[in-house]
Amino acid sequence: MVSRSETSVGNWKLKRKIYISFFTLIVLGIGTYLYINQREVPIEQVFPGKIWAKPIENLPDLKGVGAPTAKNCGNCHTEIYEEWKRSTHANALSDIQFQSELAKPSSPKWICLNCHIPVQNQRETIITGLKNGNYFRPVEVPNPHFNPDMKQEGVTCATCHVRVDSESKESYVIGSVGGTTPPHPVKIDRKRLFDRCYDCHNETYTLNESLVCSFQTGSELNATQSKESCSSCHQPEVRRSFVKSSLNKPVRTSHKHGFIGGGVPKTFDLYHDQIRLGYKPGIVLSNIKVQNGSIEITLTNANASHHVTTGDPERFYRLDLVGLDSKGNQVFHAEKKIGQEWAWSPVAKKVSDERIPFQKSFVWKLKESDSPVVSYVFQAVHVRLKNKTSDYMILSSGYVSSPYKEQVEKMKDLYPHSSIIIESSYQLKTKFRKDTALEDLFQRNALRKGE
Ligand code: HEC
Ligand code: HEC
Ligand code: HEC
Ligand code: HEC
Ligand code: HEC
Structure with missing residues (x-):
């Protein structure tokens, strides 16, 4: 026989157990939710093997040049700079249509910028990962090497030409000719320069129901028997010195840098x-x-x-x-x-x-x-x-x-x-x-x- 008071104590103990388990469950639930929701997933894990998922790392000043901006390259490579300045590449950020599309709430802006301003020095922030792997929730920290002038340069010279040496940690120029005497470090790698076009112009990726990009120009070219590279048509040859005449360098076979395409310019x-x-x-x-x-x-x-x-x-x-x-x-x-x-x-x-x-x-x-x-x-x-x-x-x-x-x-x-x-x-x-x-x-x- 159980007295009333014993029953209520038993009930109370049972209730307390239920409350505690319930409470623990809620705390665990919230914890798990917060953990999953706030956990930082590396970009490589969300976009494995995608070059455009990350900008080119911050480039230190280039020996003999200074900051690796197009403007600085233009101090010596005057004609090439003047041509590039008129190209769609140089306008890849200021393009009115780009700015309009970038501003749409549905645009994962950092991804767009990875191809339109592709060097880390051009970006205010470094993206260290994605919250819960969600591409609309990048984790950003300030970039100490941000260069506001370079930001405006769109697909700037360094996109194709400047990289960091993994051992010396110094910037160098990727060249295509050799036998030249530049004041800056240079490594000749023609194939790498030519292949670079494919990173941006040959990508099909469906991010969500609205498409991010469907550019198959590279595969279209590969499917023909053509031996031409993108550059053989979009960077026509011209005989001239690579640099301004006051530097007294020989006339060589150079390439126009206007990157003209379909004949509808940006302005x-x-x-x-x-x-x-x-x-x-x-x-x-x-x-x-x-x-x-x-x-x-x-x-x-x-x-x-x-x-x-x-x-x-x-x-x-x-x-x-x-x-x-x-x-x-x-x-x-x-x-x-x-x-x-x-x-x-x-x-x-x-x-x-x-x-x-x-x-x-x-x-x-x-x-x-x-x-x-x-x-x-x-x-x-x-x-x-x-x-x-x-x-x-x-x-x-x-x-x-x-x-x-x-x-x-x-x-x-x-x-x-x-x-x-x-x-x-x-x-x-x-x-x-x-x-x-x-x-x-x-x-x-x-x-x-x-x-
Ligand atoms: C102070 C002048 C100067 C500046 C600034 C400069 N260059 Fe040069 N660059 C030269 C000279 C000189 C050559 C060699 C020309 C020759 O010997 O015919 C050269 C050669 C090159 C070559 C060809 C190398 C080869 O053999 O294929 C590339 C590519 C190049 N520069 C890119 C750049 C880029 C990109 C920048 C900016 C980040 C830059 N340069 C800044 C002077 C300069
Ligand atoms: C993989 C690299 C890449 C990514 C990522 C990318 N773009 Fe582009 N974008 C390009 C290339 C390459 C072109 C030029 C295509 C051409 O001319 O064939 C281009 C061209 C454009 C144009 C000009 C179209 C025209 O007809 O003139 C707009 C606008 C644009 N992109 C917006 C965006 C937006 C917005 C995003 C993000 C949602 C984005 N891009 C992401 C590479 C990229
Ligand atoms: C980092 C990404 C990137 C790389 C690398 C790149 N491009 Fe582009 N390219 C673009 C973007 C972005 C645009 C379009 C910008 C816009 O329309 O606002 C573009 C535009 C062009 C256009 C102009 C099309 C038109 O009708 O105006 C041509 C031609 C072109 N690129 C050729 C090349 C060639 C050749 C190479 C390799 C030597 C190359 N690109 C490398 C991103 C890139
Ligand atoms: C044999 C010469 C040739 C080669 C090689 C070539 N192109 Fe073109 N490209 C052209 C011509 C010509 C046009 C203009 C087509 C037109 O609109 O009538 C063009 C147009 C373009 C356009 C603008 C497209 C448009 O419809 O507005 C882009 C972007 C482009 N090319 C990129 C590339 C890339 C990237 C490669 C390498 C994968 C490449 N091209 C290889 C000749 C070439
Ligand atoms: C989209 C990629 C791209 C961009 C942007 C670019 N270049 Fe080039 N550049 C090339 C390629 C590819 C070659 C090799 C062309 C060849 O040999 O057919 C080249 C060649 C050169 C050369 C060797 C001489 C010549 O004319 O062939 C110099 C110097 C040079 N670039 C300087 C610059 C400078 C300075 C800028 C910016 C103002 C710049 N490049 C922007 C891709 C690029």
Whole structure:
């Protein structure tokens, strides 16, 4: 028989046990949660083998040069610096479209910056790991070697040319020639310089449902029988001294550093330099044929050992055909897009791909107009940014901070969206074809706005 008081003591003991276990469980739960949630996971573990997951380590001052900034290299390599300064590489941070996309809450900013400002000296902070392996939660500590001038230099000279010697811990320059007499340490490694392009231009990685990058330019080149490297076309040869003339160095085979690509530069004033720095269209208009009520326009990728377009999946060529009557009035218009189509939700997926591989042709077939056309004008326009996309960027400029915010708001006026690459008029009666010179087209491109 148990008295009431004994029962309540027993109950109380039992309750106390339950409370303690419950409490311990909660503490353990919170502890485990905090541990998992706050634990710092190394970047290598989250992105194994990915070069772009980390910037190039902090570079100490280079003997004979000082801080390894492009500006300092430019003190002697004046022409190369002047060319590079006009390149997309030099604009990889200041690019208005980049700033707009970077500011989106969905962008894991540190990853974007790893390819657009790839040297640790260009970054305010060092990322030591990711909380719980989550790429939206980088653990950052201040970088004592941050160089604000270098930050603005985008894909700066040191990205390709400067590394730290693992033994001496000193910076050296990677060169490609040899037999030169630089005031700075140099190691000749051509292959390493050439292969460097692939680190950024040949990467496909799906981070989450929205894609980070799908650049296959390297694989496209490898799939052809071409023996060319990226540099053989994008860094054309020029005979000159590597440095300013006051240093009295011999004239050698040098390479332009404008890295010209699709002919749509980042600002309107750069149009004037595209051809000088080596721009060449990849596609040529190999034939216009009007016969038996049908029109056939043939474009061939004759000059680019990769697809046209390549790189960013949003790019495309727009083909425009306008028919004119005897008074010069437009009586016919047709349009066709050559590029990739992607569906972005629920998962990013390529739906179609009509781009032109190396040495292949694309034939645009259409019915001849019923209107009294006497001549046709054909245009191929390389589009980098659609009007619809820049409209959207302007609408969401609230995410961007000054000074880029003001630039995004005015991007219709500040940012080239497209360039006319080919223009040709064709007289039906005489079958006479006249192509507009590239120089004339680029003068007009500098004044055009939008898609
Ligand atoms: C004080 C002048 C000076 C500065 C500053 C300078 N260089 Fe040089 N560099 C030279 C000279 C001189 C040569 C040799 C030219 C020759 O002998 O024809 C050279 C050669 C080179 C070469 C070619 C080496 C080879 O044999 O392939 C590379 C690449 C190079 N420099 C990169 C850089 C980079 C990158 C920077 C900035 C981080 C830089 N240089 C800064 C003077 C300079
Ligand atoms: C660290 C990453 C990185 C490396 C390495 C790199 N690039 Fe780039 N490259 C970029 C980025 C980023 C852009 C685009 C910047 C933008 O549009 O804002 C670019 C743009 C270009 C363009 C311009 C395309 C156009 O139409 O404007 C060409 C051409 C190019 N790179 C060629 C090369 C070549 C050749 C090499 C190797 C010698 C190379 N790149 C190495 C990151 C890199
Ligand atoms: C995207 C990578 C990349 C960047 C950025 C870059 N270079 Fe180069 N550079 C190369 C490659 C590749 C070569 C070798 C080209 C060849 O031999 O065909 C080269 C060659 C050189 C040479 C040897 C001479 C010549 O003209 O071939 C010098 C000097 C040089 N670069 C200096 C610079 C300087 C200075 C900067 C910045 C203002 C710079 N480079 C930016 C990739 C780059
Ligand atoms: C045989 C010459 C050649 C080689 C080799 C070559 N390219 Fe190109 N590339 C071109 C030409 C020409 C264009 C312009 C195509 C056009 O828009 O009509 C171009 C365009 C580009 C563009 C701009 C694409 C666009 O659609 O806006 C990039 C980026 C580029 N190339 C990167 C590379 C890289 C990276 C490599 C090496 C993996 C490489 N290229 C190798 C000739 C070449
Ligand atoms: C693996 C390296 C890499 C990473 C990571 C990367 N980019 Fe780029 N980005 C490039 C290269 C290379 C180009 C130039 C591609 C070309 O011209 O074919 C480029 C071009 C661009 C352009 C210009 C497109 C155009 O058509 O002119 C924008 C905008 C951009 N990147 C935004 C971003 C954002 C935002 C992120 C992060 C979410 C990011 N990038 C991450 C390498 C990278």
